[in-house]
Amino acid sequence: MPDPVDLRSDTVTLPSPEMRRAMARAKVGDSRRGEDPSVRALEEYSASLFGKQAGLFVPSGTMANLTAVAAATRPGDIVIASSASHIAGREEPGIAGLAAVAIAGIDAPGGIFTAEDVADAMAQMPPKSRPRVRLVSVENTHNAGGGTVFPLAALRGIRSLCRKASIALHVDGSRIFNASIASGVPTAAYGKVCDSLMFCLSKGLGAPVGSVLVGNADFIEEARQAAFRVGGGMRQAGIMAAGGLYALKHNVKRLAEDHANARRLAAALAGIPGLEVVNDPVETNIVLFRWTTPALSLPAFQEAIAASRVRVDDRSFPLFRAVTHLGIGRRDIDRAAAALRAVVAKAA
Ligand SMILES: Cc1ncc(COP(=O)(O)O)c(C=O)c1O
Numbered sequence: 001m002p003d004p005v006d007l008r009s010d011t012v013t014l015p016s017p018e019m020r021r022a023m024a025r026a027k028v029g030d031s032r033r034g035e036d037p038s039v040r041a042l043e044e045y046s047a048s049l050f051g052k053q054a055g056l057f058v059p060s061g062t063m064a065n066l067t068a069v070a071a072a073t074r075p076g077d078i079v080i081a082s083s084a085s086h087i088a089g090r091e092e093p094g095i096a097g098l099a100a101v102a103i104a105g106i107d108a109p110g111g112i113f114t115a116e117d118v119a120d121a122m123a124q125m126p127p128k129s130r131p132r133v134r135l136v137s138v139e140n141t142h143n144a145g146g147g148t149v150f151p152l153a154a155l156r157g158i159r160s161l162c163r164k165a166s167i168a169l170h171v172d173g174s175r176i177f178n179a180s181i182a183s184g185v186p187t188a189a190y191g192k193v194c195d196s197l198m199f200c201l202s203k204g205l206g207a208p209v210g211s212v213l214v215g216n217a218d219f220i221e222e223a224r225q226a227a228f229r230v231g232g233g234m235r236q237a238g239i240m241a242a243g244g245l246y247a248l249k250h251n252v253k254r255l256a257e258d259h260a261n262a263r264r265l266a267a268a269l270a271g272i273p274g275l276e277v278v279n280d281p282v283e284t285n286i287v288l289f290r291w292t293t294p295a296l297s298l299p300a301f302q303e304a305i306a307a308s309r310v311r312v313d314d315r316s317f318p319l320f321r322a323v324t325h326l327g328i329g330r331r332d333i334d335r336a337a338a339a340l341r342a343v344v345a346k347a348a
Contacts, residue, residue, distance in 0.1 A: 001309065005332040005339075007265075008313045010175075010258070010285060010325035012249050013206040017245045018317045026242035031057075031234050036200040038238025042245045043240035046199075046212040049248070050191025054220035056213045057241055061174045062091055064198035066098060066230065069135060071215075071222035072168040072196065077134040080121055082111040084144040087172055090105035098230060104133070110279070111142030112150055115157035122165075136162055136323055139172040140190070141179045146263070146279025147286030147323075149179045155193040171197040174211070178204055178284040179254040195219065204255055204285060206326045209240040251326060258285040258324040261333050268337035274344045278319070285325065293316040295347035304346070308339035 006012045015023070029035035041056035058064050069079060079090045079095075083105025087095065092103050106113045106121050122130050136158060155171075162169045165307045173179070180187050191197060196215035201207035213223055223282035227233060233305050234240075259282075266282045269275050269289050278288035296304065298317040305311070313321035322336065 001105040002335070004309045004311065005328065005336050006311045007322035007324065007328065007336055008311050010204045010323045011202060013325050013327050015208050015243055018250070019207065019243050022246040023239050023243045026238045028236040028238035031237045032228075036238040036241070037069070039234075042241040042248075043212065045245060045248065047214045049187045050197055050214045051188040052197070052214040053095045053217040054215065056220050056223050056227065057211065057234075057237060057244070058211055058227050059209060059234065061086075061172070061198065061200045061203075061211045062094065062114035063227060063230065064200075064213045065091055065137070065170075065172055066094055067223040067226040067232070068170050068198060068213055069095050069101060070099040070216075070226035071219055072170060073099060073101045073134045076132060077101045078125070078129060078132045079103050079135045079137055080106060080118055080133060081137040082106050082108050082113060082139060082142065082145075083135065084111050084141055084142070085139040085172065086174070087139070089144065100230055101134075106341070109145075110148035111139055111156060112148055113138075113163040114159075117248050118158055119159055133165070133167055135168045135170055137170045137172055139174070141175045141182075141286075142286050143286065146177065146288045147178065147282070148279070149183050149206075149283050152183070152185050152189060152193070155190070158161050159193045168195040170194065173197045174200040174203055175284065177260070178255050179253050181252065182284045183257055197221075201244035201247050204258060204325055205244075205251045207240070207243040207247040210244050212244070225308060254326065257287070258326070258328070259283075261285075261324040261328055261330060262287050262316035262322075264330065265324065265333045265337060268333070269340065272341045272344055273338070274348060275326065275340065285323055287322045289320050289322070291320070291344065294318040296343075301343065304343045305339055308335070308342070310336045310339040312336070312340075
């Protein structure tokens, strides 16, 4: 039976033997007491990559965003974000329930917006709500937008508006290294245009667990307290932090391969009658494509594609998402494209 080709997400990666060895060797201590050397090394290295003073290692991207929002706002405040962002679409119940803030969404193509869009969103609010806008959050790369890279110029514009209005700027940089590799913008430049930034170790970087939030020291201390409140104070977490540190040192440059594989997949899919690539050109590791005239139900499609041991994200059927990652090579891409071609042709 062929190996599975799992393109549902870049979260499905498995730690390599070398990463597992680094984790097994990690020096650990009680991280909650600040005594885990591997966690501290990861936090310090992460902060340095973005030119920030401090870092906070938490179990997930969701907790990194939640603690960033909690640290930057007070109950009753408003956060502005793209309406298709993860923070607005998936995390809002947690953020509203735990940080007691509301999210005002901006509808923007690919999830990319500008300072003018932020100003417009504020202008549409009742005057008494405007002073309560305490945070803008941008997602870079933007997942639902198709892995779109937030242009540095747009970030600078938003940053300058935020400064004038005493609003903090947070970056959900779950895939910030994909953005940096695709655009050539150094991570420090992304760090310079925001107050806080979080990134995930367990997406394209291939580590099993964790995200890091970076910012100035006071902010990170606030976020650390917020993480404790929701049970994010970990103990011998250095075993996981060591996997993250390994990922940062070994798995960043190779993201370019994932981007090339995503473009290869998009080119192959564009040649299949009945399929249409939605995010053309593909910017990073995410391909969105649509079956324009679906001739199968979702369960029938799943059964047909499963026979080839290929998986894509079909939660928005007949719109699909395929995400490349370090478990996927060129041959896997060709196999996935051939499987999709066969399913679509047979159903027609
Ligand atoms: C852009 C973005 N932000 C945040 C998250 C949440 O990360 P986690 O699944 O680690 O909580 C995700 C997860 O897919 C994401 O894609």
